[in-house]
Amino acid sequence: MHFKSRSAVYVILLTAFSACNFKEKNPTWTDGVSELIYTNCSPCHRDNGNAPFALLTYEQVKAKANRIHWATKTRYMPPWPADPTYRHFLYERVLSDTQIKMLSLWITSGMPWGDRTIQPKPPDFPNGSFFRKPDLVLHLQHAVKLSGNGRDSFVIAKFPYQLPKDTLLDFVEFVPGIKRRVHHVNGHLLSYFRNSANPFKGIETFGDSKVKRDSVYAAMGLKYNDAQSPDFPVLTPNTVYYLPGYLPFAYPDTWGGVVLKKTGAFLLNTIHYGPSLHNQSDSSLLNVFFRSSPIKRPFSEAQIGSFGLAPVTPDLIIPANQKPKFTSALKLEKKISLLSVNPHMHQTGATFKAYALKPNGDTIPIIRILKWDFRWQYYYTFEYPVILDAGTWIKLEATFDNTAQNPNNPFRPPRTITSGNGIESMKSTEEMLQLIFTYAPYRKGDETRFLKRTF
Structure with missing residues (x-):
């Protein structure tokens, strides 16, 4: 890539996907439900969005109520592959148990509108x-x-x-x-x-x-x-x-x-x-x-793994009917402020973990994905820059599942998959393993600079 x-x-830029607060009883469309849908669902479920149908109106949500009910109860939706128990990021789309319970109650109660004098306004997505x-x-x-x-x-x-x-x-x-x-x-x-x-x-x-x-x-x-x-x-x-x-x-x-x-x-x-x-x-x-504001802090992008600053170890060859593990590691020469990370694999990816190993032996969690989903590959932004000193190692560990039990495996029966060469490695039937990240040279006070932006 x-x-x-x-x-x-x-x-x-990502709009904030903050948790919505529901009343414990009698949730309605106008009192909580529309806010949850507009915050957590509509950014993808819209015209020209990544989802197959829109969820911008009460009627659209009502028509898909059974699907929404199942998807939220099973935590299939909203999609957020990163493990929030390992590291928190800005704009997390993770529903709380209370939110899921309230949405379920609203659906099973007949999806009441609530106050008829209130018309919740859906978000606008121009062009x-x-x-x-x-x-x-x-x-x-x-x-x-x-x-x-x-x-x-x-x-x-x-x-x-x-x-x-x-x-x-x-x-x-x-x-x-x-x-x-x-x-x-x-x-x-x-x-x-x-x-x-x-x-x-x-x-x-x-x-x-x-x-x-x-x-x-x-x-x-x-x-x-x-x-x-x-x-x-x-x-x-x-x-x-x-x-x-x-x-x-x-x-x-x-x-x-x-x-x-x-x-x-x-x-x-x-x-x-x-x-x-x-x-x-x-x-x-x-x-x-x-933009109207002047340029003050340009940042850079780098990557480890496939075609990156540090190779995949061992070579990215995934034999048929096996679940191998691969690693990559980069030692930093200068102190940096880490801003965002983007894990990348293809369809046989299974798990992904990245962390920093400090010179004193301490570890800093970066990101962990327990169940890789090829369809959702975010650039995850930290709440505050993660400060990594010179001499720190950025380490990547990942597993792949090249078996018939992997429903996303592009081959039936499984066959050996490699990283290919150049353009070939970009085919979804080939594989890649990358941790792409944005960073800037460290400046005093970066650890307190909140990275959330209002637009």
Whole structure:
């Protein structure tokens, strides 16, 4: 998914998923239930969301009441793979026993409305955005044509733009056109410093992963092979990102940000579409959000594991009918403030654990996932930066389940699965093991800087 350590100036935002307080008796739609649904369900259950149906109105919730009842009682929903007993994060979507009991009581009591003078207002998701009305929306001129040949597709796409003047970029939100088929997206910002540059020149999309990238970039009008050219764009890596269940996050305004030149393009170096037996057209788009606050604390991104700063040990080879364990470890050379983490595996992933081992032998919990779910791969943000001293080891331990008992196993019967090479490793039928994380060089007082942001 990601390759090597990268400086990232992409910013991500999640709305708070705080627990709602219910009365112990007689819950109603207007008194507690709508708040719980809007806070914990609607962010995904909306138009252009990750869920298959919307839960924005009383009627929609009532129609799905039996499914909601089962999903919440079994804790199948809301999805939150991280173990809250190991480490807490911002925006946790974990219902309390009291909340589940109250929701169950409301459903079994006939789903009463409550005070008819109250009309709970559902959250607004303009232009498919999780956040607010975007400052800029970028579309492709032509939809991406996807073949129903049952194979993964890898597309390179260019989203050019022209602004009246330079501005500051806060973050970019990728909105998938076919949410069930888009597996992941990696994208960068290309900035042009010459007014005569034309990022609109050339083709917008290219779908043959076997063609050399230089040839693709040339066809797109991108002069990547000539660093002396005045038209050569400056690349800011990892400004666009997407994974199943993923939502962009943003830290408080003092963190992140990047200068957005008035002429440029977002280059999605990989849009990975999963296999399908149906021919489809995808019209994914980018919602771009500006910022007014100055850039003070740029942060970086790195990873351990597959294609990262520290390798997977042993080599990521998962024999059929086995449940092997793999590790990765990185020793920090400098003191850092750890902001967020993103665990990543594919369909045979089973468990995931990351922690820090301090020079004095103490451990710091980072994240633990007891039951890996390929469909929900969040970027988890800490409540406060986790301070890791120089000499600390970041350690990763994970298990895989390549047996017939794994319902997500892509092969029947199981076969040996490896990490492949490059693009091949991005196929959902291959495997990866990564801990991706954002961090900044430590500054005095970082341990008290609350990372929650109001938008």
